[in-house]
Amino acid sequence: MIVAERRKFIKELLIKNKSVKVSDLVELLHVSEETIRRDLLQLEKDGIAEKNYGGAMLIEDASNLPVILPVGERKLQYSREKDLIGKVAAQLVKDGQTIILDAGSTTWYVAKNLPDNTNLTVITNAMNIAEECSNDETASIYLLGGKLRRKTMSLIGPQVETELKKYSADFVFLGTSGISLRQGFTSSDLYEAEIKRGMVTAGQKIVVVADHSKLEKAGLTTFCKFEETDIFITSDLTDKTLIKEIEKKGVEVIIAPVSKETLA
Structure with a gap:
């Protein structure tokens, strides 16, 4: 085990x-x-x-909160599904655009699948995502400064929130601890939720990425309501009834084709 x-x-x-x-x-x-x-x-x-x-x-x-594992371990959970979601999300990005990537395991897969040699500007508060994006020598990478949260390898705090006010991004990619039809997209960490809210205000298009296990789980606090979200990317393992309910709230849902046999 x-x-x-x-x-x-x-x-x-x-x-x-x-x-x-x-x-x-x-x-x-x-x-x-x-x-x-x-x-x-x-x-x-x-x-x-x-x-x-x-x-x-x-x-x-x-007892009612989802367990938030260290980001290195979370990358191993539903890894094939997250990788395919990351590929679909990365296809939205065009040459020369500016993107913001939230700290998280699914957003790491977005970073992993970004196209090379496209002169992207990448802004993130996640050390592992900055490292992943650094493999593309044409990318300009801005790591937001703050206090290190080791479990997620993310930087949090008021300094990060202040820096975010300086930026305007074509896309913001956010992970989530849970998705509730009543609460929207939620986080189990108050400090990280504040960073996510700051990222929402800095983006032209807000994209939330999540594997099927996050549906109908509510974290501690809401960081993004459905009406603030442009695109939600998940897989075909997600309950279709729930997907329809999210679409009714005005969110464009993009489905990554995954089968149970392909999951890690």
Whole structure:
């Protein structure tokens, strides 16, 4: 069992039982106490658990929130689907345009699939996305400055929000923690939500990219309403009824063709 799967398993046990013991997890998962303690420490940093002697307890507000894994692990979840969504999104971009890329695993796949030698201007608050885009020597890359959030390798804070006011982009590409027909596109992190809102105000076209697992999940706060969104890109694994409801709200939905057999 890989790290992401093990921590998801522990989180689900926490939600079900409200607490876990290190000794029980060692027996269930066949790993060392040190490994379990590292897992619990990370879940504590993620705001899901509170460590105590011999185990951990669920933080009350965490039971309804989606788990936000480190961006490197999230890239592995539904990786084939995200890659195809990224390819579709990248095809929107034309030579010489200015784009803003939000920090996230699906937006990283947008960056990965951007065309080379097209003299793009790329603005991002994500260190891994800036690194990916740097492979194109014709691209001008602007990394927004702020406090590093290691879990997402993103820069957050008022400095980022201030810098965003200086820019106007042809496209803004945003990831999302969850999508609710009532709330719109949501984030589970208040600080990152503020950055996303700043990006929305800096874009001519707002594009949200998300795999099928994000539908009908609500994060902590809304960063972009449907009426503020121009394009939503997802895959054909997403519930068609929900897609129609989003289209009714005036959002153009583009579907990346994916089948269950092609998913990683």
